[in-house]
Structures are given as C-alpha cells and as structure tokens.
Amino acid sequence: MVPWIICFMLIVILSILVIKIRVMQKSMDEICVCLSEHLSSDTNQLITVSSSDKHVRHLASEIAKQLTELRRQRRQYTNGDRELKEAVTNISHDLRTPLTAICGYLELLESEEKTDNIKRYLDQISNRTEALKSLTEELFKYSVISSVSDLNYENINIGRVLEDTLISFYGAFEQKNITPKISLSDSPVVRSLDKSALARIFENIVSNAVKYSDGDFEATMTETGEIRFSNTALKLSSVEVGKLFDRFYTIDSARKSTGLGLSIAKLLTERMGGSISAYYKENILSITLHFE
Numbered sequence: 014m015v016p017w018i019i020c021f022m023l024i025v026i027l028s029i030l031v032i033k034i035r036v037m038q039k040s041m042d043e044i045c046v047c048l049s050e051h052l053s054s055d056t057n058q059l060i061t062v063s064s065s066d067k068h069v070r071h072l073a074s075e076i077a078k079q080l081t082e083l084r085r086q087r088r089q090y091t092n093g094d095r096e097l098k099e100a101v102t103n104i105s106h107d108l109r110t111p112l113t114a115i116c117g118y119l120e121l122l123e124s125e126e127k128t129d130n131i132k133r134y135l136d137q138i139s140n141r142t143e144a145l146k147s148l149t150e151e152l153f154k155y156s157v158i159s160s161v162s163d164l165n166y167e168n169i170n171i172g173r174v175l176e177d178t179l180i181s182f183y184g185a186f187e188q189k190n191i192t193p194k195i196s197l198s199d200s201p202v203v204r205s206l207d208k209s210a211l212a213r214i215f216e217n218i219v220s221n222a223v224k225y226s227d228g229d230f231e232a233t234m235t236e237t238g239e240i241r242f243s244n245t246a247l248k249l250s251s252v253e254v255g256k257l258f259d260r261f262y263t264i265d266s267a268r269k270s271t272g273l274g275l276s277i278a279k280l281l282t283e284r285m286g287g288s289i290s291a292y293y294k295e296n297i298l299s300i301t302l303h304f305e
Contacts, residue, residue, distance in 0.1 A: 169205070225298070254293040288302070
C-alpha cells in the first residue's frame, strides 16, 4: 500500500512541476514578445505577464525599469546628436562668410608689390586658409548628409557609376604618376541605390587612395557586386587602418585632410544597406564595398 501512495505522491509532484514549468515558459514567451515590442517602438506600456509567480513578476518589473532607462538614454542621445549636427551645420555656415572675405583679400594682396618674406608669409596664410575652407566645407557636407534620411533609390548600374568616377580622377592619377589597374565585371551589376550617394562613396574612397598611394592603384568589381580598391600605403599600420572610418581621424602625413571622407563613405554605404571594410596586408591597403 505504501509504495502505491509514494508513487501517487511522486506523480502529483511531477504533474505540479510540469504545470509550473509550462506556466513559466508561457511567462517567458510573454516577456520576450513584450520586450521585442518595446525595443521596436517608443511605448510606455508596462510588461505584463499572466503568471502570478512573484519571481516572474519581479523579473518583468526589473526589465521594464531597464527599458525605461534605456529609452531615456536613447532619447537623450538622439537629441544630443541632433543638436550637435545642427551646431556643426550652423558653425560651418557662419565660417563661410569670413573665409570668403579672407580669400578675397588674399587675392588682392597677390597683385601688390611685396618682399620675399611677406610673400612667404602670405603663401602660408593662403595654404592655411584653404585648409580651413576645405574643413568647413566637409563639416557642412557631413552634417547635411548625416541629417538627411531620405535617399532617392533607383536601379543603378554600379559599374557605370564607378567608371564615371574613375574617369573624373584621370588628372589626379597623372599628377601622381599612377597608372590605375581597372578590372570590372563584363556583366552589368544592378542594384537599387541612390546614384548621387553611390558616386560620393566612390569619389571619397578613390580620393583617399590617390592621396595616400605610393605609386599604384587598383579597382576591381565582381559579378556579385563586390568592389575593391587597393593601393600601396607604406606609412600605414594595422592600428591606423582600424581607425580609417572614424570621424576626423587622419594619419600624420594628412595635415590637410579633414578626416571625414571615409566616414561619409561608411555612413552612406550602411544607410543603403551595404557593407564597407578596410584590410591591410603586406603594405597594401584594400577597401571593400558590397551591396546585396
């Protein structure tokens, strides 16, 4: 008789445990659904569970608190980022007028008689003014690009846009005695992209390559839509390559660079659903783009 009682008690205990586990599983599923909804939308609704278990309810309550804090921090970051972009845009715009006036006066001074020392000083002022003007323009462009979320998507032949970009750099290649090696897919690679954004990406990458190349340049594109730009860059290191897409990052030899060209390329690439990466091996820098 006793064994039967023990077996019955064990069955009851197991049944209770199974029911308890099922209830907890249901509660976990409810929490997962609510968590997903809260992360995908800006809502203040509480995380509700059907379970009366105090531990499950405590977990739901703690997750709700953390979500509220995360939402607050995200809103703060968004507002701060927007304010920063607006400030950069306004500052860049305000700097344009005095810079234009300075450039005008420098041009007038060029026609005046001057000693060798004054001429040298004016050349230095002119160089620094042009660098500041370039930085201001890049800051303005970056703030505008990062603020605009709408892109004009259309079916684009990537190879044709790349060809047009490379042709526009013909003079720059000649000036640096670079004979580019171009290998593009014979089959058209068509993707739904913003044409002007794609051209800007190519321009920034090629401009960077020409600026830092030690005598060579290569561009290839496969039938899968992968584009690779390569050039010898003896002065680079793996650590520097890892920072190439950071805003305002420049290597020591790039004193006139704004450090925004590749960061803009990365921003636009990712905004259009593509990927971009940099790789450095045996003194060869390779930047790879891919659009699905």
